[in-house]
Amino acid sequence: MELRHLRYFAVLAEELHFGRAATRLHMAQPPLSQRIRDLERELGVRLFDRSRHQVQLTEGGALLLEHVRPVLAALDTAREAMRRIRPGEAGMLRVGVPPDTSPQVLANLTAGFTARVPDVLIDLHELTTDEQLTRLREGELDAGVVRHPSDTVGLESGPVARRELGVILRSDHAAAALGGPVRLRHLDGAPLVIFPRAMAPRLYDHMLTICRDEGFLPGSIRHARNPNFVHGLVLAGRGIHLNAAPTTPLADGLAWRPLQDAPLAWLTSVVWVPSRHNEAIAAFAEAVSEGLAAAGHHIADTAVGDSG
Structure with missing residues (x-):
């Protein structure tokens, strides 16, 4: 039994019409009919009552549908989660920024990020440095804009921006x-x-x-x-x-x-978990550096090391 066959079954159970179901599935009607027959043979149960004028679920078909729907929903959720961590495919990047980030820096980094990866949405969260580090390690953030010195053991960092106090x-x-x-x-x-x-x-x-x-x-x-x-x-x-x-x-x-x-100075950089680094995080780090530079920060040539 293949997952695609279960999806064919679920769509037909919703439409109760082979033509409409085939259109939704972007396939011809004969292969759809064949896949449903294959599924019925494998399960040893007739899933649909067919006539020239209508298609109806059997009792066995209705029972199977109850079990199939949560499986397909969970599969869709998993696919969405995977899609969101892939750069450039209409995904989402979850990032943290300090509470005192200026409006100009926020506007510039958002615009710079969108220009680099227009198909990835940026989800901004106002969080302190320690809140960001905790959420990064727990997988609730993809990247963070943090102040140093901080406990960045196990994390990677982009260039450090300095602004005198x-x-x-x-x-x-x-x-x-x-x-x-x-x-x-x-x-x-x-x-x-x-x-x-x-x-x-x-x-x-x-x-x-x-x-x-x-x-x-x-x-x-x-x-x-x-x-x-x-x-x-x-x-x-x-x-x-x-x-x-x-x-x-x-x-x-x-x-x-x-x-x-x-x-005294603010020392700021983007940090992330190394195993999760991707094109979107790289674009975010570049956009943050640009935004901070435009606001008067001086960008260093090297990244900050771990401070643990």
Whole structure:
């Protein structure tokens, strides 16, 4: 018994007309009739009552249909899953991006990806670095845009994009009044507003280590992830915030200043599970690099290594 014979049977059971069933199956009517007869001989059961004017399911045919439908449905689901992981065949690429990805970067990477593989849909998910790494390893994502340092053991990475960080503070802060680059040690004792550690533990620890080494020990630490909330805390005098230069004007009363000698930076790359790499992931990595470069990131020549 072949699966295609079961599909022929299911289509005929739905149409109850050999001509219409043959048309749906893109085959001639005589071969369809022959396949149904072969199936009946193999099962030893008559599946259809045939007359000159109508075709009807027998009791045996109705019972077989109950068993065949879930088998064919499961087969279709499996084929769809396989189709989605094949590049260039109207599949889908599931990818993660950081929550603070700018609208310009999202627009550019989406357009760049579509230009490269127009038959593959891109399914974007707003996820932190650690959330992305977990879902990649569990097979729920095909690729992720993550910040380094991070636990990328067992994963491959595309080129690393670097963007230097500065500090967002109140306009009346002494460091803002200087107008030029700010040394981290001049911020010593100021409260710090930073993303929650759970979002990217290794990056969080790395940033605080750099701050300590540069002479900046925060007087206190507040955690926030929504940019509006972060800026509100800074404006309310609850701390300073380390981030890249804003892509849109800051609220009145806030200022951004670069850091002297650029000790801190976002290091970003696309990562994926090596065994799942395909043309679509390669196109996504290229589109992300282009999008980040257009937003002011500097693309390195080499990929980041595992950090485990």
